Amino acid sequence: MADLNQQQWSEQLKNDDNSVIIDVRTDAEFEEGYIPGATQIDIFNGAEFLKRAKELDPEKNYYLYCRSGGRSGQACMLLNSVGVKNAYNLKGGIMEWQGEIIN
Template identity: 80%
Template sequence: MADLTQEQWCEQCENDENAVILDVRTDAEFEEGYIPGALQLDIHNSAEFIKKIKELDPNKSYYVYCRSGGRSGQACMLLNSVGVKNAYNLKGGIMEWNGEINN
């Protein structure tokens, strides 16, 4: 797991052909706006979250974010624990995001 600034996270994600953007916030938070192309898996629903991440392709690179960076950090550690080697946490989360947001 690596904590990346928005600049690092964006640059690395754009240049990674195996990139998957993962939003680990709740449904309500996701509906308020999300980074384009993001898949949503609510980390608060822990049993479902673990089940879903075990189904993910471990060879992909996961660029993970939440509201402020805490839950996404946990999510990256959980991804690592199920065999995903490349998990990148967006420091500051969507609260500090300056890029495009879909509603």
């Protein structure tokens, strides 16, 4: 797991052909707006999150975010625990995101 600031996260993501963006917020938060290309997996739904985490391709690079960076940090550690090697947390979450957001 690595905590990346917005610039590091977006630059690394832009140059990564093996990337997946995951939004770990709730359904209601996701509906308020999300980073383009993101798949939502709500970390508050623990059993479902763990089930879906185990189904992820461990060879891909996962870029995670939440509202402020706390939940996505936990999610990165959970992904690491199920065999995902590369999980990157967006420090500051979507609250500090300067890029495009889909509403």
